Amino acid sequence: MAEIARTSGASSRIERGELAEVAELGNVLKKLFITLDINQSQYARRIHIDKSTVSRYLSGTRLPTKEFVQRLVSEVEEDRGVPLQREAKEAIHGQWLAALQVCDPAEHTLETLRAELARSKRNAERAHRNVEALHRLLEQKESEAHAAADDLTRLRLDWSAERTAASREQLQLRQECDSLSSSREALLREIEQLKEDLREAERQRAEAEVHRHELRDRVLRLEEELAEREPTGTAGTAARIPLDVFQAQLLRMWKEEEFPEAARDLTEAAWVRPLDEVAALVDWLAIHGDEEKINAFVADVGRLRSIEDVIQFCRRLMLWRGDGSRGILDSLVAAIASRTTERNVVRVYRELRRVGFGNRGYVIGDRVLSALVRRANEPLAVVALLRKVGAEECSPHEVRATAYAVASGSRHSNALFPLLVVIGLINEGMPKLARAGLSELCPRGVYPVMSGQRAARFHALVEGLDEGSRDVLFGFVAGADSGHIAGRIAEALFQHREGEGKLLDRLLDELRDRDALELLFPEISVGRPVASPELRTYVTNRYR
Numbered sequence: 001m002a003e004i005a006r007t008s009g010a011s012s013r014i015e016r017g018e019l020a021e022v023a024e025l026g027n028v029l030k031k032l033f034i035t036l037d038i039n040q041s042q043y044a045r046r047i048h049i050d051k052s053t054v055s056r057y058l059s060g061t062r063l064p065t066k067e068f069v070q071r072l073v074s075e076v077e078e079d080r081g082v083p084l085q086r087e088a089k090e091a092i093h094g095q096w097l098a099a100l101q102v103c104d105p106a107e108h109t110l111e112t113l114r115a116e117l118a119r120s121k122r123n124a125e126r127a128h129r130n131v132e133a134l135h136r137l138l139e140q141k142e143s144e145a146h147a148a149a150d151d152l153t154r155l156r157l158d159w160s161a162e163r164t165a166a167s168r169e170q171l172q173l174r175q176e177c178d179s180l181s182s183s184r185e186a187l188l189r190e191i192e193q194l195k196e197d198l199r200e201a202e203r204q205r206a207e208a209e210v211h212r213h214e215l216r217d218r219v220l221r222l223e224e225e226l227a228e229r230e231p232t233g234t235a236g237t238a239a240r241i242p243l244d245v246f247q248a249q250l251l252r253m254w255k256e257e258e259f260p261e262a263a264r265d266l267t268e269a270a271w272v273r274p275l276d277e278v279a280a281l282v283d284w285l286a287i288h289g290d291e292e293k294i295n296a297f298v299a300d301v302g303r304l305r306s307i308e309d310v311i312q313f314c315r316r317l318m319l320w321r322g323d324g325s326r327g328i329l330d331s332l333v334a335a336i337a338s339r340t341t342e343r344n345v346v347r348v349y350r351e352l353r354r355v356g357f358g359n360r361g362y363v364i365g366d367r368v369l370s371a372l373v374r375r376a377n378e379p380l381a382v383v384a385l386l387r388k389v390g391a392e393e394c395s396p397h398e399v400r401a402t403a404y405a406v407a408s409g410s411r412h413s414n415a416l417f418p419l420l421v422v423i424g425l426i427n428e429g430m431p432k433l434a435r436a437g438l439s440e441l442c443p444r445g446v447y448p449v450m451s452g453q454r455a456a457r458f459h460a461l462v463e464g465l466d467e468g469s470r471d472v473l474f475g476f477v478a479g480a481d482s483g484h485i486a487g488r489i490a491e492a493l494f495q496h497r498e499g500e501g502k503l504l505d506r507l508l509d510e511l512r513d514r515d516a517l518e519l520l521f522p523e524i525s526v527g528r529p530v531a532s533p534e535l536r537t538y539v540t541n542r543y544r
Contacts, residue, residue: 019245021099026060028092029069032076033058047071052261061249063103063241066111069096103241110222117215124212127205134198141191243277247284266293270300275309279316282328295331302335307344310336311351314364329362336364337371345372349389353398363398370405379417382406383424392430399436406433407440419461423469426476435480442488458489459496462503470506478510483519486511487531490520494535505542512543 036043040058044051049068056062069092077083101108241249246269253262269281278301285294301313314336317329340348352365369389376382386392391399406421414420418441425434442458462470477486490511493504511517520531520539531539 019099019102019241021095021102022063022241023060025064025092025095025099026058028095029064029072030058030060032072032092035076036079043075046075052264063099064096066096069093106222106226110219110226113215113219113222117212117219120208120212120215124205124208127201127208131198131201131205134194134201138191138194138198141194243273243280247281247288251288263293263296266297267300267304270297271304275312275316278313282317291327295327298328299331299335302332303339307339307348311348311355314352314355317364326362329356329364329367333364333367333371337368337375340368340372345385346389349391353394363401366394366398366401369399370401373402373405374408379420379424382421383428383430386425386430386433387428392433396432396436399433403433403436403440406437416461416464419465419473420469423465423472426472431476431480434476435482435485438477438485438489442485442492455492456496458492459503462489462493470503474507474510477507478514478516481516481519486516486519491531491535494532494538508539508542517543 033040033043038046040054041051044054047054047068053062057064057068073084073089073092097108097111100111246265250262250265253259253265266281270278273281282294282298285297289297298317302310305313314332317332336348336352349365349369352368353363355365356363356367369385369391372385373382376385386402391402407418418437422434422437422441425431425437441461462473465473477489480486490504490507493507508517511519517539521536
C-alpha cells in the first residue's frame with residue numbers, strides 16, 4: 001500500500017480540464033477502491049453519495065472530501081482485516097492536502113491550522129502530564145528527605161546516649177550518621193533540581209496552552225470567514241475547482257454529452273462560488289453556452305444564494321449588455337419572486353427598486369413586485385402589498401410592470417379584480433399607483449385608433465361595479481387632472497353605451513361638477529386629441 005501511495009504521482013494521463021494534483025489523488029483512490037472488488041454504483045449506495053460524484057472522485061476530475069478519503073481507507077482496512085501502513089495513510093493524506101492547496105488555498109490553510117492545533121493540543125497534554133509526574137516525583141523525594149532527616153535525628157540522639165559505650169560502637173554510629181547526612185543532602189539537591197525542572201515544565205505547559213488557544217482562535221476566525229464565503233456542506237463540490245479548470249470541464253462534458261452532470265455542476269457553482277466568479281461565469285456562458293443554460297444558471301443564483309448575495313448579483317447585472325439580457329433578467333426575477341415572502345418583501349423591493357435598466361423600462365424590483373401582484377388572490381391583498389413596500393413613493397418608470405400586472409388580472413377568476421385593486425388604491429390614498437393602473441387598464445390609442453375589444457371589456461368592468469365603487473372611480477377620474485385617462489374612459493363608455501348611456505352620463509356629470517369637461521377637448525389639452533369628434537359633439541350637445 002505504501003507503494004501505491006509513492007507511485008501514484010507517476011501518472012501523467014490527465015484529461016483536459018483536470019488538475020494534476022487532483023488526478024494523481026484520484027489514481028491513488030481508484031487503486032484503493034479496486035481492492036474492494038465492487039462497482040462504483042454499489043459503493044455509492046453504501047456510503048449514500050451520488051454515483052456520479054464517486055466516479056468523479058475516483059477519476060480525478062473532482063477533489064474528494066476528506067470524509068470520503070477516510071471512509072474509503074476505512075472500508076479497505078475492514079475488507080482486508082488489517083490496517084494500512086501508517087506511511088501509506090500519511091502519503092494519501094499528503095496528496096489530498098496537495099490537491100486541496102491547488103483547488104482551495106483558504107481551505108488548505110484551515111486544514112493546516114487544524115492539524116497544527118491538534119499537534120499543539122497533544123503537546124499541551126504531554127506538558128501537563130510531565131508537570132503532574134514532576135509533582136509526584138517531587139512529593140516522593142520530599143517525603144524521602146523528611147524521612148532521612150528523621151532518621152538522622154534519631155541516630156544523633158542514639159549516638160549522644162551511647163557516648164559512654166565502646167569506641168567501636170561509636171565509630172559505627174558516626175559512619176551511619178555521616179551516610180544519612182550525605183543521602184539527605186543528595187536528596188535536597190535532587191529536590192532543588194526537581195523544583196527547577198518543575199518550574200520549566202510549568203512554563204512550557206503555559207506556553208503550549210497559549211499557543212493552543214491562539215491556534216484555536218485562528219481556526220475559528222478562518223472557519224467563520226469561509227462560512228461567510230460559501231454555504232456549509234459544499235466541500236468537494238464544483239466550487240473547489242479553479243474557475244478556468246471548471247470551465248474547461250464544462251466544455252468537455254458538453255462535448256461528451258454529459259448534460260445532466262454539467263447542469264448539476266453549474267447549479268453547484270451558482271450556489272457556492274464567489275460572486276465575482278458567478279458574474280464571470282455569466283459572461284462566459286453567454287459566449288460558450290446557450291440561452292437555456294445561462295437562464296438556468298442565473299435562476300439558480302436567484303433561488304439558492306442568500307438574499308444579500310442575490311441583491312449584489314442583481315446590481316452587477318445592471319452592467320449586462322446583449323441581446324439575451326431580457327431573458328436572463330426574467331429568469332432571475334422569477335427566481336427572486338419565488339422566494340420573496342411577507343417577511344422579506346420590503347427589504348427585497350427597496351433594495352431592487354432602482355436596479356435595472358430604466359432607459360429600457362426594466363427595473364428588477366418592479367418586475368419582482370409585479371410577479372407578487374399576479375400571485376395575490378384578493379384585491380385587498382394587492383393593495384396591502386403595494387402599501388407595505390411603499391410603491392406609491394416610486395417614480396412612474398419604477399412601477400411600470402407593477403401597474404401592468406394590476407391591470408392584467410389574467411390569472412384571477414374575478415373579472416373585476418383589476419378594477420377593484422384600483423379602487424382599493426384610491427381608497428387607501430395611493431393616487432399615483434391608481435392612476436398608473438388605470439392607464440394600463442384603459443384601452444390605449446382611444447383617438448384616432450380605437451381598440452374595440454378592450455373598450456368593450458372596460459365598459460363591462462365598470463358596469464359590473466356596485467354604485468359606491470363607481471362613484472369612487474368616477475370621482476377619482478374627474479379629479480385626476482388627466483385628459484388621457486378621462487378621455488380613454490369616456491371614449492370606452494361612449495362607444496359601448498346602451499340605451500341612454502347612463503354610465504357615460506354619470507362620468508360626464510362628475511367632470512362637469514368638477515369643472516373638468518375641458519379635459520376632453522383638444523384645444524385645451526396637451527398633445528394629441530384625447531376624445532373622438534363624435535364624443536366631443538355628444539358632450540357639447542349635452543351641456544350647451
